[in-house]
Amino acid sequence: MRSWRPSIMTLPRRLAPYARQFGTLAVLVVLGIALTILTPYFLTVANLLNVAQQTVINAVIAVGMTYVIISAGIDLSVGSILAFAGVVLARALHAGLPVPVAIGAGLAVGIGCGVVNGLLITLGRLPPFIATLGMMSIARGAALLATDGRPISGFGSGFRWIANGQLAGIPVAVVLLAALYAAAHFALVRTKFGRYVFAIGGNEEAALLSGVPVRAYKIAIYAVGGGLAALSAVFLTARLNSAQPIAGLSYELDAIAATVIGGTSLMGGEGSVIGTLIGALIMGVLRNGLNLLGVSSFVQQVVIGVVIIAAVLLDTIFRRRKR
């Protein structure tokens, strides 16, 4: 497998690195076809838009997770950062601050938590697992402290437009998600930032000895991860019309799952944002389909677990064949 980086390859070869994404895409298509046959409710515009909106939260977090994992790191704190950023945003709105300012405050909290993660990992030399595990607890606790453990609900229609509004018949959140993925993909394959993310994940020492400012970029990567967790908090808060300090529990695991299903290697140095989007959609479609089929949520958990394992297993077998 090759990551999604057609950067300086000749045109015919450009298709080769997409092979892995085609595989994941095929799974998504097969899943769609199966659900279309099994239930008349799946393939309707309303339901598909619903799936898209359901997927937004996970998909936004998973973009940041993809960067983090390609750089050979991990971020367990994004679910908690979502909750913390969400309650800060909610309190700012209730304090009467204009919507953009309140959103800015929420994003700042997320980016700030990410920067702290990055500092702990670079200057503190902590393993990313430990640093973000600590942050996971700290941010959750901060969210609970800031709200006394109670949800903050009821916002103006201007803010809720982010979740309810439509642009040309398409939900605003879905439009924003598409724009985010386009930007994130571009950043990964066509910018210096993206190249350095791959280089750091592939061989940190070689990157350092090539003059890559590894520390600064790592901090930036975790800041992006935290910022995107905060952005998903904006969507979630607007949709629920409520910010809850216990929101986003185990969302980090969903994001990791989407990233891994999408073909990003936990070893670092390989991966793609598009794959992650497909991974998030597979998870979204699966949940939606199982709901439509009336499968209990307990069974759903089992099915999703099986899908994660099957996706990575297939990938491993595929790679072993190529050897």
Next chain:
Amino acid sequence: MPTVISAAPSLLEMRGISKQYPGVVALEGVDLEVRRGEVHILLGENGAGKSTLMKILAGAVRRDAGSIAIGGRLCGMESPRAAQAAGVSIIYQEFNLVPHLTVAENIFLGRELPSRVPGVIAGKAMAAETEKILAQLEVAIDPQAVVSRLGVAEQQMVEVAKALSIDAQILVMDEPTSALTEKESTRLFQTIRSLRSRGVAIIYISHRMEELFEIGDRVTVLRDGRLVGTRSIAEITMAELVRLMVGRELTEHFPKQRIARGEEVLRVEGLTRHGAVEGVSFSLHRGEVVGLAGLMGAGRTEVARLLFGVDPMDSGSVWIKGRACRPTSPRRAIRNGLGFLTEDRKRQGLVLCLDVGENTCLASLDRFSTFGVMRPRAERAEATRLSNGLRIRTPGLGQRVVNLSGGNQQKVVLAKWLCRNADILLFDEPTRGIDVGSKVEIYQLMNQLAAEGKAILMISSELPEVLGMSDRVLVMCRGRLTGEFSAAEATQEAVLKCALGAPPS
């Protein structure tokens, strides 16, 4: 002198071995016949197919075609376990030892002796057995020592002991001396000879030509995945061997060209990092190749790391092009025009999962981006130019460097610094683990770079290389500079004397 027992029966017969990887034919109909009690050298440039052939023998890679027979019996070799059962043991360059286990635990890994209580390991019995094997090898290693505490040479002996403990009839050694000192190598050769006299067949891969004549009985040469031929070492000369390997005669081993020395670009005074480098002073001029000789652990790599800002210096001053500057980070050093070709290219020089073009441009992305957005066409053009100029053999710029041979990987690292236009180049063992043909190409590139007015500091453990390619030779011993010679003064004896710590006479 190696003795050739011509009538010895063949122990291993590999016939018509072929292996194809997507887009590459790694091996095509290769035969290899090895006799009991011989040291059989396997020779070929990097990428000739030696490793693949050995991995097939060891069951680590599956062959597409061909047969393998040991002692006349056909063996499938479909897994490493099957190969082991057939009596094949392979010692890779990177050892397969578990660092935190003891010598005995490593030797019996996967075959632990059971004690009377089910599931419990008979530690004492294993230690005793290990001691017996080590005694056979005449090495003094404690069976209970933790492997990570042992030196490279000792770890190698543990690997040999492990092979003996499974009654290996065929022992494959891949560049066993590449990390050993001369003394340790001599020791290893003794062991190899004693194994040979016991009837073990040894397949020996190495790039060091002198070694082959010292230890080998017969040699099989591969080129581009094909068998070139098998010869008796006693009946072949080095020049013939080189010709077989590269398909052409190398007229001049060291194609050194002398360039008029230019202005001083690097001046170092009193460079110190306690415990590694003590008060090292020297200078480097344009158009000059300065060899830095010394034994392993003399502090040569440490000097390069200090100059490149990888490790902080305790004291000392550095002037680059007349300006005083303190190297505090590789980034800063690179800005000042330094480039560092590291000793370990896989771990420090290359991002193996990135492709040739991406590695080439990694240190100079600013040149190919506008406000952080890459300009792929500019990048591709420059990478193509360098790849052609250095004659990097790759199917394309999109090829991952992990798939290239050692010599070509080294050229990619070089390309990275040329792309950056570095004019003070620190080369740490630039030709280690590289085949003869690529070596000469690297030497020629060094000439060319010197002619372009670049300054090169070449750290090398191969004395002939230091003497053959340097305009000046510096010698280090235990962290100190112990000698400096002009090319005319530098002789093998004089340099070695300084390297061993004797003051120059």
